Amino acid sequence: METGETALAFASKDLGESNLLYGFRKNPAELPAGIEIALVAEDVEVAFEAAVNAGATKIAGPKVKPWGQAVAYVRDLDGVLVEIAGEM
Numbered sequence: 001m002e003t004g005e006t007a008l009a010f011a012s013k014d015l016g017e018s019n020l021l022y023g024f025r026k027n028p029a030e031l032p033a034g035i036e037i038a039l040v041a042e043d044v045e046v047a048f049e050a051a052v053n054a055g056a057t058k059i060a061g062p063k064v065k066p067w068g069q070a071v072a073y074v075r076d077l078d079g080v081l082v083e084i085a086g087e088m
Helices: 013-019 044-053
Strands: 036-040 057-064 070-075 081-085
Touching (some): 044 070
């Protein structure tokens, strides 16, 4: 995933199990995880559609907030909530 100067990667559950000998808490597929990753995109609508086309689940389509920022939400394949936001 391109994030500018920040490297961001997602690991599979199998990789997590192989790296974390005592296990880890898996996210239920039907609910977002208790965390959120926020990514800034030049075009929120294009980034939202790209995420959905790559397998993310739609949570909330692009919407302009009262303060003028465009924001959308998806969940990744493991249920992590991802905010896609425009610059502020």
